Amino acid sequence: MMTQDADKVLDHFELFRGAEYKEMFANKQKNFENRHADGEVERVREWAKTPEYQEKNFAREALVVNPAKACQPLGAVFASLGFEGTLPFVHGSQGCVAYYRSHFSRHFKEPTSCVSSSMTEDAAVFGGLNNMVDGLANTYAMYKPKMIAVSTTCMAEVIGDDLNAFIKTAKEKGSVPAEFDVPFAHTPAFVGSHVTGYDNAMKGIVEHFWDGKAGTAPKLERTETNAINFIGGFDGYTVGNMREIRRIFDLMNVQYTILGDNSEVWDTPADGEFRMYDGGTKLAEVESAINARGTISMQQFCTEKTLELIANHGQEVVSFNHPVGVKATDEFLMAVARITGHEIPAELEKERGRLVDAIADSNSHIHGKKFAIYGDPDLTYGLAAFLLELGAEPVHVLATNGNKAWAAKMRTLFDSSPFGVNCKAYPGKDLWHMRSLLFTGPVDFLIGNTYGKYLERDTGTPLIRIGFPIFDRHHHHRRPVWGYQGAMNVLITILDRIFDQMDATTNNTGQTDYSYDIIR
Amino acid sequence: MTPLNAKIQEVFSEPACGINQGKSEKERKKGCAKQLQPGGAAGGCAFDGAKIALQPFTDVAHLVHGPIACEGNSWDNRGARSSGSALWRTGFTTDMNETDIVFGGEKRLYKAIKEIGEKYDPAAIFVYQTCVPAMIGDDINVVCKAASEKFGRPVIPVNAPGFVGPKNLGNKLAGEALLDHVIGTAEPDYVTPYDINIIGEYNLAGELWQVKPLLDELGIRILSCISGDGKYQEAAYSHRAKAAMMVCSKAMINVARKMNERYEIPFFEGSFYGIGDTSEALREISRLLISRGAPEELMARTEALIAREEAKAYAAIVPFRYRLEGKRVLLITGGVKSWSVVAALQEAGLKIVGTSVKKSTKEDKERIKQIMGEVAHMIEDMTPREMYKMLREARADIMLSGGRSQFVALKAAMPWLDINQERHHAYMGYDGMVELVRQIEKSLYNPIWLQVRRPAPWDGEGRIAKLGMAMAAE
Numbered sequence: 001m002m003t004q005d006a007d008k009v010l011d012h013f014e015l016f017r018g019a020e021y022k023e024m025f026a027n028k029q030k031n032f033e034n035r036h037a038d039g040e041v042e043r044v045r046e047w048a049k050t051p052e053y054q055e056k057n058f059a060r061e062a063l064v065v066n067p068a069k070a071c072q073p074l075g076a077v078f079a080s081l082g083f084e085g086t087l088p089f090v091h092g093s094q095g096c097v098a099y100y101r102s103h104f105s106r107h108f109k110e111p112t113s114c115v116s117s118s119m120t121e122d123a124a125v126f127g128g129l130n131n132m133v134d135g136l137a138n139t140y141a142m143y144k145p146k147m148i149a150v151s152t153t154c155m156a157e158v159i160g161d162d163l164n165a166f167i168k169t170a171k172e173k174g175s176v177p178a179e180f181d182v183p184f185a186h187t188p189a190f191v192g193s194h195v196t197g198y199d200n201a202m203k204g205i206v207e208h209f210w211d212g213k214a215g216t217a218p219k220l221e222r223t224e225t226n227a228i229n230f231i232g233g234f235d236g237y238t239v240g241n242m243r244e245i246r247r248i249f250d251l252m253n254v255q256y257t258i259l260g261d262n263s264e265v266w267d268t269p270a271d272g273e274f275r276m277y278d279g280g281t282k283l284a285e286v287e288s289a290i291n292a293r294g295t296i297s298m299q300q301f302c303t304e305k306t307l308e309l310i311a312n313h314g315q316e317v318v319s320f321n322h323p324v325g326v327k328a329t330d331e332f333l334m335a336v337a338r339i340t341g342h343e344i345p346a347e348l349e350k351e352r353g354r355l356v357d358a359i360a361d362s363n364s365h366i367h368g369k370k371f372a373i374y375g376d377p378d379l380t381y382g383l384a385a386f387l388l389e390l391g392a393e394p395v396h397v398l399a400t401n402g403n404k405a406w407a408a409k410m411r412t413l414f415d416s417s418p419f420g421v422n423c424k425a426y427p428g429k430d431l432w433h434m435r436s437l438l439f440t441g442p443v444d445f446l447i448g449n450t451y452g453k454y455l456e457r458d459t460g461t462p463l464i465r466i467g468f469p470i471f472d473r474h475h476h477h478r479r480p481v482w483g484y485q486g487a488m489n490v491l492i493t494i495l496d497r498i499f500d501q502m503d504a505t506t507n508n509t510g511q512t513d514y515s516y517d518i519i520r
Numbered sequence: 521m522t523p524l525n526a527k528i529q530e531v532f533s534e535p536a537c538g539i540n541q542g543k544s545e546k547e548r549k550k551g552c553a554k555q556l557q558p559g560g561a562a563g564g565c566a567f568d569g570a571k572i573a574l575q576p577f578t579d580v581a582h583l584v585h586g587p588i589a590c591e592g593n594s595w596d597n598r599g600a601r602s603s604g605s606a607l608w609r610t611g612f613t614t615d616m617n618e619t620d621i622v623f624g625g626e627k628r629l630y631k632a633i634k635e636i637g638e639k640y641d642p643a644a645i646f647v648y649q650t651c652v653p654a655m656i657g658d659d660i661n662v663v664c665k666a667a668s669e670k671f672g673r674p675v676i677p678v679n680a681p682g683f684v685g686p687k688n689l690g691n692k693l694a695g696e697a698l699l700d701h702v703i704g705t706a707e708p709d710y711v712t713p714y715d716i717n718i719i720g721e722y723n724l725a726g727e728l729w730q731v732k733p734l735l736d737e738l739g740i741r742i743l744s745c746i747s748g749d750g751k752y753q754e755a756a757y758s759h760r761a762k763a764a765m766m767v768c769s770k771a772m773i774n775v776a777r778k779m780n781e782r783y784e785i786p787f788f789e790g791s792f793y794g795i796g797d798t799s800e801a802l803r804e805i806s807r808l809l810i811s812r813g814a815p816e817e818l819m820a821r822t823e824a825l826i827a828r829e830e831a832k833a834y835a836a837i838v839p840f841r842y843r844l845e846g847k848r849v850l851l852i853t854g855g856v857k858s859w860s861v862v863a864a865l866q867e868a869g870l871k872i873v874g875t876s877v878k879k880s881t882k883e884d885k886e887r888i889k890q891i892m893g894e895v896a897h898m899i900e901d902m903t904p905r906e907m908y909k910m911l912r913e914a915r916a917d918i919m920l921s922g923g924r925s926q927f928v929a930l931k932a933a934m935p936w937l938d939i940n941q942e943r944h945h946a947y948m949g950y951d952g953m954v955e956l957v958r959q960i961e962k963s964l965y966n967p968i969w970l971q972v973r974r975p976a977p978w979d980g981e982g983r984i985a986k987l988g989m990a991m992a993a994e
Contacts, residue, residue, distance in 0.1 A: 009733065009951040012601045012726030025603075032709075057639075062631030063583075064615040071589035093651050093682040094556055095565020099593035111927040118556035124655055124683045131558040138559030143905075154587045155651040155683055158621060189589035190617050190652065270972050274908035274931040451596070454609075 049439035057436045058429075065432035066451060068374050069401040071189035072197030074100050075234050075302075076151035077114050079201035082260030084280040085146030087113055089139055091132060091161065092153025094118040096189075107236060107469040108266040108477055113276050115139050119155060128156055132166040136182065137175035143276065147283060148176070150184035151201055157188035164214055178216065181283065183208030193401035195302045195376055198234040202260060203306040209286045210313060220290050222314055226340050227255035227292045229315075231306065233299025233378060235322070236449075236468030237481045239267045240489075241298075244480035248333070251347055254340040257281065257289040267478065294339040296332070298322060298482065299378035301406060321409070322382030325389045325487045326355055332482075351484040358488055359390060365498050365520075367391035370443040374398040374434055374452070375467040377406040381413065383447055383466065386490065388417040395423050396437045402427035431455060445497060464497045466490065523661070524654075524679050531692045536777035556686065565682030567650050568594070569690020570697070573771055574646055574678060576722045576747040577755065578602035581642040583612040585629050585660060586650030590682070591615075601726035603749050607642055616652060625658045633667040633675055643752035644674040646697075654681035674752065676701045691771035698746065698755060699778050706756035708743065713814040715743040716805055717764040717785065720772040723748025727946035731792050734829065734949065738821055740805060746775065759783040763808035765790050765801060786811065789883075792948040795833050795867055799826045833950040837868055840957045845869035847964060850910065852876045852899070852921035862891050868957045873916050874899050908932050918964050933972045937963045 015021065029035055036044075047053055073090050077100045080088035090097050097116035104112040117135035119128045132150075139148055150163055163184040171178050185204030187197040212219040230245060232238055242263035249256045264279020289295075294316035297303040307317040318335045320328065329352070333344050369392045373380050377399045384394040397410055407427040414420030426433065431451060438446065438459040446452055446459075449467035456463040470476050480486035499520050506515040556562055564572075567590055575582055575598050584591040595611030602608060614632045616625045629647065636645055645667075649660050664677040680693035708715075716735075721728055728748050735742060744750065744758035759779065764787035766776040776787040786808050790801035806814075806822040849870050851862065862872050874897035877885055888898060911919060911932035918935045919926075929936040937959055939947065947956040 009730045009949070011946050011955075012729070015726065015729055016603060060635055062614060062628040063635040064588075064613050066595070066611045067588060067592050067613060067615060069588060070592040071587065073589070074593060089559070093565050094562035095568045095682040095687070096589055096593070097562060098564040098568065099589075101561075102597070103593050105927060109927060111931070113561070115559050115561050117558040118560070118562055119558075119683060120556065120685060121683050124651070135558030138557055140559075142560065153651070154589055155655065158652050158655050188587075188618075190587035190621055193588065193592075268931060270930050270933060271975075272912070272931075272933045272973065274905070274912070274928055276905060 048436075051440050054436035054440050057433060064400075064430050066454070067400050067430045068398070068449070068451065069193040069376075070103070071096075071154075071194060072187035072192055072200065073097075073151050073153055073189065074103065075194035075197030075199070076149075076185055076187045076201035077104070077112075078194070078234050078262065079198045079205070079260050080149035080151070081112070081114075081265050082258075082262045082280055083147060083149065083205065083286070084282045085277045086149050086280060087115060087139060087143050087145035087147075087277075089135065089148045089150045090114065090116045090153055091128060091135070091150055091163065091166075092116060092119050092156040096153045103469060104266070106471045108239070109474065110266045110268065111274075111276075112266075113143070115143070116153075117156075124155060124159060127159060128161045129166055129169060132161075132163075133170045133173050133175050135175075136167070136170045140176045140180070145277065147181040147183070149201060149205060150182060151187040151197065151204075152185075153187075154189040157186060157190075168214065181208065181213070193376075195234050195299070195378075195401060198302050199305050202231065202303065203309050205286065206259065206289075206306060207309055209283070210290050210309075220287060222290050224293055224314075225255065225291045227257065228336060228339050229289045229292045229295040229310070230256055230258045231260060231295065231297045231299075231303050232258070233297060233302030233322070234376065234468070235299070235379075236470065237477050237479065237486075238262045239477050240480035241482045241486065244483045244486055248348065248483050249336070251345050252333075252336060252340070252342050253345075254336060254342050257285045257292065259286065259289060259295075294318060296320070296335060296339070298332075299376075301377040301402075320378075320382075321385070322376075322378040322481075323385075324382040324481055324490055325386035326352065326359070326484070327389055328382060328385055329355075329482070329484050329487060348484070355484040355488050355491075358491060362491070362495055363391065365495060369393070369445065369498070370395045371445050371447055372396040372398070372434065372438060372443045372461065373447040374400075374431065375448060377402040379467060381406070381410060383490075384410065384423070385413055386487065388413070388419050390491075391419060393419050393423060395441060395443050396426065396434065397423065398426040398429050398434050398437070400428065400430050435459065445494070445501075447494075462497055462501045464494055466493065524681075524684070527679070527693065527696055528684055528689070531689065531696065531774055534692070534774050534777065536773050562686075564687035564690075566680040566684045566686065566690030566693060567648060567682040569687035569692075569771075570678050570680035570694035571648055571690070572598055572687075572722075573691045573694040573720075574697075574747055575608055576600035576602075577646070577750045577752060578608045579605040579643040579751050581607055581610070581612055581636045581640055581645045582648065583614070583629075583632060583636060583645055584648045584650060585614045585616070585625065585632075585653050585658065586648075587616045587621075587652055588613065590648075590650045598722075599724045600722050600748055601724075601729075603729075604751070607640060610640075612636060621652060621656055624656060625653045626663050629653075629658065629660065629663050630667055633663070634671065637671050637673055642673075644676060644702075646676045646678050648678045649681045651682045654679075654683070674702070674705070674756075688771065692774050695772040695775035699775060702752070702755050703775075703779065704756070704759040704783070706753055708757040708760050711743075711760050712741055713762060713812070714738075714740045714809060714818075715761045716740060716809070717758050717761040717779070717787075718742055718745045718748075719764055719766050719776050719779075719787070721745055721748045721767040725946040727792075727948035727952055730946050730949040730952050731798070734798075734802065734825065735805075737825060738802070738806070738818065740809070746772065759785070761785055762812040762814070763787065763805060765805055767791065792952070795830055795950060795953050798949055798953070799830060802826055829950045833954055834867075836954040837957050840961050841869045843961050843965065844957065846871055847917045847960075848873045848915065849960075850874050850916035850919045852907065852919060862888060865956075865960075866891070867953070868960070870960070873897060874910070876900075918960060920960075930972075933969070935963045935966065935969050 077088040094116040097114050101112045117131035119131050123131050167182050183205040185200040187200050210220050242261050268275045268278050295310045297319040300319035311317045323332050337344050371394045373383050380397050380399050384397050387394045407425045410425035414423040438461050446461045447464045447466050450471045452463045479489045481490050506512045591611050591613035596609045614628050647660050660677045664675040667675040678697045680690040743761040744754040764785050766787050766789045779785045788804045791797040806818045849872050877898045911934040919929045920937050920939045926936045946952050
């Protein structure tokens with residue numbers, strides 16, 4: 001029997017679709033694989049869709065299957081890359097760093113610079129001081145950064161390496177000049193997730209500049225201005241979002257500092273020049289940011305410790321949960337206006353009107369639809385709030401890295417809307433839990449990152465890709481999801497999928513195409 | 521010395537490794553991998569190496585014992601293909617938390633193994649050790665042994681925590697896990713004089729399937745491929761093969777050598793990248809099988825197949841040659857690809873201006889010299905900046921590399937083609953070579969590269985006038 005044809009070798013897309021292969025697999029299964037009977041396989045497949053299986057699935061204690069979270073240092077690297085000329089330096093084993101670079105490069109389609117202190121077994125036994133001393137010296141000499149932001153992998157955390165003391169010693173040994181900025185944050189992977197790491201690194205950087213650079217400079221004094229600081233948090237849409245936020249601030253004519261701006265370093269042009277560093281918050285701006293009247297964070301759970309530090313310096317701090325939609329954007333703009341004393345210009349009001357108009361145009365298509373959402377705590381909150389605003393029901397909202405406080409906040413949100421009655425938040429659960437939920441409580445659409453495509457395949461629930469990481473679609477990160485224009489983008493993304501799904505279920509010629517319409 | 525350290529020393533003194541044999545006793549103890557440079561951009565760790573070497577086993581549940589870092593950032597990132605089970609793509613981890621680190625993670629691991637067995641019923645469970653549980657002293661060997669006995673299913677410890685060294689060491693430690701716990705634990709239903717193992721082949725983009733029909737035609741059976749599109753059971757009875765082909769020599773040379781030692785399976789190092797190399801590999805497989813008792817006529821059939829396939833492949837490449845002749849290629853890859861692809865590209869009239877040898881062995885380098893001559897530009901290690909400079913100075917027309925470097929190439933206005941694990945096209949065998957040439961041609965002549973290298977038309981003096989002239993000229 002012919003399987004592959006040596007005259008025309010098929011690649012992996014086509015190979016197994018031929019009749020020969022189908023027959024061969026069937027024979028192989030029948031004669032050699034000693035499989036359970038088809039009926040039995042089917043019975044178990046169906047059983048895995050039942051509430052009974054779900055109960056067992058939710059009783060899992062030790063095993064995590066398909067986690068929707070990453071580790072602290074990934075978040076720390078994200079935060080560090082948002083500063084001018086900054087090279088993230090992860091103290092610990094080097095393999096972790098290779099993952100961070102791949103992870104970001106696959107999402108942003110850009111090179112991502114990051115180094116590690118390459119600790120090996122000796123360092124694990126004797127401590128990683130030498131790695132820090134050599135590592136900082138090498139990084140400084142080879143890559144000529146303006147700042148090196150240090151974080152840790154869990155390995156360095158388990159042996160208890162003291163970053164403050166190590167960096168001090170490294171400076172004494174001349175690895176980098178004494179006045180060179182080396183902020184640091186302890187970021188153990190076995191606590192929290194990448195959003196915790198973002199928070200720790202951001203806090204470390206702010207603290208470094210404001211509170212005397214680890215005892216090597218005087219602490220900064222604060223003279224209040226009417227400027228504001230803005231922190232985006234760990235955000236897969238940072239490229240589009242930051243530009244949109246700048247546009248909004250410029251329209252409002254406010255004085256602002258974005259603390260951590262990754263929009264340039266992850267979107268450099270192909271003009272023949274390689275920019276290892278690009279854009280980012282200027283180091284002098286980080287210092288002057290202490291004088292702002294207030295600080296706005298777009299992601300509460302990404303910035304809890306950072307905001308506490310900033311509040312302790314006398315600033316007003318306001319946090320949102322990845323605000324998407326009319327009401328969430330209203331609240332954001334009003335907070336900006338209130339803190340800075342600037343008006344919201346007519347132009348933004350017009351954009352708001354356009355968004356309301358667009359939602360009204362399409363309201364009947366989203367109204368009453370059921371959604372499942374998973375992702376980071378703030379993003380899931382922001383999207384759920386937008387869906388409630390659209391009259392949809394975010395029935396299952398899951399965050400592997402969500403905690404009890406997040407779940408309580410989600411409950412309050414659900415309770416605030418008649419569309420939230422049947423909705424529930426699932427903190428600390430993984431995508432295998434979500435799989436059960438999609439079977440026992442089916443929804444119309446699933447919102448999540450690229451990994452959601454397996455849930456789409458298994459449960460037949462159409463996936464709308466919003467989140468991080470997005471590996472299998474390109475360039476989504478270039479579009480904002482914040483501001484009225486950002487909400488418009490999210491609306492269009494959701495509507496596109498709804499219409500695609502409608503077309504896909506009505507395009508059967510002579511069967512269902514009585515509803516295959518040109519006008520939707 | 522701990523068992524893990526003993527194992528590492530054993531891998532370091534691998535007698536089949538040329539680099540190792542060239543060293544003094546003292547140097548050998550230091551280990552075969554280049555010492556990592558703290559503060560330098562680095563590649564993957566031993567855990568990553570072990571995971572990617574074994575993950576292509578398709579019907580195995582791959583359970584990562586450690587905090588979220590190791591699996592959370594990396595699950596399902598391997599471009600291998602499966603003709604059967606999809607279980608290998610599911611991310612399993614114990615997601616250790618602070619309490620586990622204080623009180624030890626062994627119980628959690630044991631429970632996780634139990635839960636996988638109950639919910640997925642896999643052929644086997646591979647448990648990967650990572651830095652943190654290794655440091656706090658979780659003994660995965662003991663847990664796996666207890667779990668195997670209790671649950672009556674193979675639970676294989678893969679002891680390669682990240683801190684013991686780089687990716688390549690992990691590849692080898694993964695091989696050791698197979699040798700210690702898997703290979704030789706089952707018997708095939710039947711054997712033939714034509715049974716071979718392919719070791720260190722991962723079926724990336726399904727490329728093993730491009731070679732398999734050639735072997736099928738010759739009546740040669742792949743008893744076990746380690747590990748591309750592999751099944752646990754096949755690896756378990758792979759010791760009954762008559763001969764073996766070692767594909768990625770840096771990754772699993774220890775497996776081939778020890779299987780030779782233990783089961784007298786002769787092996788050779790070869791590659792299916794490139795026309796000449798594919799032919800050589802087929803010849804060598806037949807030669808080894810004949811030496812183990814296969815009928816002599818196999819060689820004649822092999823030569824006939826080679827003659828036919830080579831003629832066909834060259835004929836298919838001819839139309840591309842005039843478009844590729846003299847184009848300069850920079851290869852940023854490693855190991856076996858650093859030379860096997862070189863020969864292949866030369867066949868298409870391309871000129872290789874440099875090849876990276878960071879992950880290559882001494883033999884790899886020797887081969888590069890043979891193929892490219894003494895002037896071969898071997899790049900030991902490259903920072904993005906150096907790479908950029910090299911590309912920028914236009915010493916190459918196209919770069920072939922993997923995911924982490926390709927974006928740098930683009931900034932230097934350099935056409936690039938992905939030939940590492942994330943690629944979507946299969947380049948192995950005769951047809952694969954034609955495909956590679958086709959893809960290079962496509963990449964080189966994509967119209968965007970002209971645009972990328974051209975400044976905006978209104979730049980500089982006389983902006984609009986210049987724009988008008990340029991348009992008129994076209």
